[in-house]
Amino acid sequence: MEYKIHFAPLQGYTDAVYREVHAQVFGGVEAYYTPFVRVEKDGFRNKDLRDITSGRNVATPVVPQLIAATPEEFRRLVTLFLGQGYQQADINMGCPFPMQARLHRGAGILPHTGDAAALLQTVREFPEMNFSVKLRLGWDSPDEVFALLPFIDSLPLTHVTLHPRIGRQQYKGHVDMDSFTRFYEACAHPLFYNGDLNCPADIDRIIRLYPRLSGVMLGRGLLSSPWLAKEYMAGKELPDTEKKAGLFRFHTLLFEKYSAILEGGEHQVLAKMKTLWDYLLPDAEKRLRKKILKSNQLSTYQQAVKELLQP
Template identity: 70%
Template sequence: MPYTIHFAPLQGYTDSAYREAHAQVFGGVEAYYTPFVRLEREGFRNKELRDIAPEGNLSAPVVPQLIASSPEEFRRIATLFRECGYRRADINMGCPFPMQARLHRGAGILPYPDEAKKMLETICEFPDIRFSVKLRLGWDSADEAQALLPFLNELPLTHLTLHPRIGTQQYKGATDEDAFSRFYAQCTHPLFYNGDIHTLADIHSITARFPRLKGVMLGRGLLAFPWLAAEYSSGVSLSVQEKKDKLHAFHALLLESYSSRLEGGEHQVLDKIKTVWDYLLPDAEKKLRKKVLKSTRLAAYMEAVKAMIEG
């Protein structure tokens, strides 16, 4: 029985158009997490409201994610999720962006266990929503999540996801599997491993070392190799031609979706869809990638994309 694959959220990349296209073409993912919804002084961002709107999330099994520093923020965001019809939600305690950390959000709340506990206790006000938590080892110390773990173990959570870096690392440096091991040994909830998983071998290595895992969460690895979850879940590797065919279908769905959603014309659509190549096919020829990214007209872009996918 394979372990479960979840798709991590990445701001600016895994929006509803991306999630829907991936689910329809590749699949193999049990849950797609939205980039976090935050509360600002003026309320919610329209972009985030559109991203979690039920009508735009029909194919992918979506779990909306919130980021908060206080019970008040948590309450308002969780209420929004409930009003949208969601009955699952994820709590972000792992975001390493300094702008959020300064507000004691994401990984920035981990050095303040009393604040974290007050925020997390708010889940009891929403018995109709099943919550999970995604976190890092800490902000500047790998002991911070470990210290919070006894409290987390007592909460009614579906699972935890741990990224074994501290917040100040951002995405640099090595993951700390020894610190993950200490957390894993004492965690009583189902646990997912997240961080630097790019190949089937990576998945097998992590699950072999930590066999009690519920599964793994992939982010950048799936952005680079979007067939990875399907290959792992099915146990069947796609042929080179099958990957090319799926990439063409995936790209066509993305282009169609962005063309229908964006009102700024061809250039806005190009600017948006080019972001997919920040990660996709990292081993492709640099000259072909440069041609894709330098395209200023849609026709030239499509010709360059075809050449890049065909390799």
């Protein structure tokens, strides 16, 4: 069986520029998901509209993701995606951020089985769109996702992705593999695993434990090691020189593309580039990482990155 790797969306990180450059330099990913699009103040955020514009997503296999609390929000978002020519959409029922959860979005809808089912039922109104769902185990308890699972199984979905934490955990604590096993054994749809996969050995372990998986979704692991999917698909560890050369090219292209589109000048470009290092190379030399993060001028930032990454 051929296992697939999907790139999880992360707000503030995996925008259209990042996705395009990652695919160009590293690849190994079957599908990239956009950060979730939502209805806000009865409309859409401009940055969300820019990010899903079909003209900016021609070089990568992109799936737009929506987050919604009601069928009406769902309809508006799917109509938006269809208008951009998309034929696949992902439904976010796993976001753990309290601001969204309080609105019964993401993992915050999972305790409300009736509302969650009503939201998901809306997929039947759009036979021209293929849908997938990304889930957590619940907000307070894994019982929440299992209450919803029979309904999920009845829906026409391409696949389901499960991150086996509850929403209240955020990204803390351990994944609940007992609950994932139970879900894996009961889920009728093709299933992807997501959560705490940081190296090829982690992916191998999950695939061995769950051989019927369709694949895995990587998020923070790919942000910290952008070559991870390529390395896993190649079936061998990449030489450090290849990783370093790839990272240098990756960073250079990101810098060029963000500099070309961001209109806030040097300060905005610097702020955007520094966000990469929230996750990138956590084990790199502390002195240089600190120098990068403390930079308040592009020249200082570029010199620190050059010291760290230049082959």
